[in-house]
Amino acid sequence: MELDLLSPFQFGFMQNAFWIALLLSPPTAILSCFLVLKGWSLMGDAISHAVLPGIVIAYIINIPLIIGAFAAGMTCALLTGYLKDNSRVKQDTVMGVVFSGMFGFGMVLYTKISTNVHLDHILFGNMLGVGAGDLWTAGVVAFAVTLILVSKWKDLLLHAFDPAQAKAAGLPVRVLHYGLLAILSLTIVSTLKAIGLILAIGLLIAPGAIAFLVTRQFRHMMVVAVAVTALAMTGGIYLSFWIDSAPAPTIILILAGVFVAAFVFKQLRNMSREAATGAGSLQG
Numbered sequence: 001m002e003l004d005l006l007s008p009f010q011f012g013f014m015q016n017a018f019w020i021a022l023l024l025s026p027p028t029a030i031l032s033c034f035l036v037l038k039g040w041s042l043m044g045d046a047i048s049h050a051v052l053p054g055i056v057i058a059y060i061i062n063i064p065l066i067i068g069a070f071a072a073g074m075t076c077a078l079l080t081g082y083l084k085d086n087s088r089v090k091q092d093t094v095m096g097v098v099f100s101g102m103f104g105f106g107m108v109l110y111t112k113i114s115t116n117v118h119l120d121h122i123l124f125g126n127m128l129g130v131g132a133g134d135l136w137t138a139g140v141v142a143f144a145v146t147l148i149l150v151s152k153w154k155d156l157l158l159h160a161f162d163p164a165q166a167k168a169a170g171l172p173v174r175v176l177h178y179g180l181l182a183i184l185s186l187t188i189v190s191t192l193k194a195i196g197l198i199l200a201i202g203l204l205i206a207p208g209a210i211a212f213l214v215t216r217q218f219r220h221m222m223v224v225a226v227a228v229t230a231l232a233m234t235g236g237i238y239l240s241f242w243i244d245s246a247p248a249p250t251i252i253l254i255l256a257g258v259f260v261a262a263f264v265f266k267q268l269r270n271m272s273r274e275a276a277t278g279a280g281s282l283q284g
Contacts, residue, residue: 008241016130017247020194021233023138024203027145027187029225032208033218034149034180038160042092043077043181044204046099048188048197050076052106055192060113066137066189073185076102077178125196125248127237134194141190145183156180157218195248203229206255213262228258 008014035044051069058068076098083094149156159166159176167173184204191200207225215221236251243250 008238013128013130014237014241016132016135017127017194017237018234019135020127020130020138021237021251022230023135023142024191024194025230025233026226027142027149028191028203029207029211029229030146030149030153030222031184031187032204032206032229033211033221033225034156034160034208035184035204036208036212037157037218038180040184041201041205042095043080044184044188045201046080046095047073047076047181047185048200048204049099050102050106051185051188051192052197053102053109054106056106056109056113060109065192069189069192070185072102072106073188074182077181077185125192125194125199125246127194127247130194138190138194141186145187145190148179148183152176153218153222195251199248199252202252202255206252206259207232210255210259210262213259213266228255232258 054068054072211224
């Protein structure tokens, strides 16, 4: 029985999948905490869709796909900010127009070229096809992003809550703003091979939302988010082996289930506190 339970670890492609899951857990989880607090959930969704034309153009001109994806992601972020600042349209509407337009542009480009790159792998990921090069890319990006977020989390937290106060305190607000956008684009690029464009938003939102429900301090929120992401990713890969499903959607389903459980737990705890408070006031 023990041998059967450990059988997924005997395959090289499964080992690589577990490794990339552990590498991507810290940056995506910590970044999701900032996105949830700052209300940038749609920004992550927009950039994750907008990188598709960059990938296709990079393939056409024969440069690394990661460069094209990052350039397209930053273009989407900057264009969204410019349109928001120079029009009466709200930010969520602008993001919807920009990301859908860029995603459509990428789909049109893709249909006009002949390539052996499978679109399904770009959209939905191919965690079981991760190679040594993908692990190195994800590892370098994950280390850089995690180091920046952990070392500057207090400045980014103040900027997320109150940009005006951050500016009054002498913090480089514009650097923090566009730096966070660059980190978001880079993190999404690092998840392309593993989780894909469409499901990347799940990794960038769900962990922070779950941690926000169960903790009150931001440093605890980051720890909980990383732990939840690591367990969900490794658990999703392990479960997908036995139920013969794709790892990426299985991971997202686990995160969704944990979020529902955290929400129910939060509601029950609030109800018990209200009941205790009511009983105490009656006794008084």
